Amino acid sequence: MSMSSRQRSCTTPSKTQTTFAELATCFGPKISGIVAEVTDDKSLPKVERKRLQIEHAHAASAEAQLVKLADKICNLRDVEVRPPANWSLERKREYFDWSKAVVDGIRSRHAGLSALFDAVYVRRP
Numbered sequence: 394m395s396m397s398s399r400q401r402s403c404t405t406p407s408k409t410q411t412t413f414a415e416l417a418t419c420f421g422p423k424i425s426g427i428v429a430e431v432t433d434d435k436s437l438p439k440v441e442r443k444r445l446q447i448e449h450a451h452a453a454s455a456e457a458q459l460v461k462l463a464d465k466i467c468n469l470r471d472v473e474v475r476p477p478a479n480w481s482l483e484r485k486r487e488y489f490d491w492s493k494a495v496v497d498g499i500r501s502r503h504a505g506l507s508a509l510f511d512a513v514y515v516r517r518p
Contacts, residue, residue: 423456430457431464443491451498458499462506465492469513482518489517 417425430453433442450461469492472485480488493514500507 427456427460430454431460447494450495455502458502461499462496462503465496466510466513473516485518489514
């Protein structure tokens with residue numbers, strides 16, 4: 394699927410200064426709402442954001458759960474193949490384990506994505 398230049402200018406709020414209103418303008422309120430569900434509140438400490446992901450994942454919409462599953466698969470693959478240079482073995486393992494804790498609350502949403510997650514997780518460093 395090809396994106397317009399306007400759509401390419403709209404990226405996720407967690408990595409940019411893009412607002413949810415801008416996302417709604419580019420992609421509509423449904424997509425903006427899903428992005429809002431899976432975006433961490435960066436005003437909170439990192440430990441709290443991670444705890445809330447585990448706690449809230451099961452209550453997210455079906456669409457947000459699918460995005461979360463796909464995101465965790467992608468993130469684990471990245472950590473496996475090209476982790477941040479300053480991450481120790483322990484940090485990589487902690488990230489894998491935290492990701493599993495998030496996914497464990499939503500794995501019933503999609504058997505195929507859960508199987509893909511498990512296939513990556515078994516390669517935990």
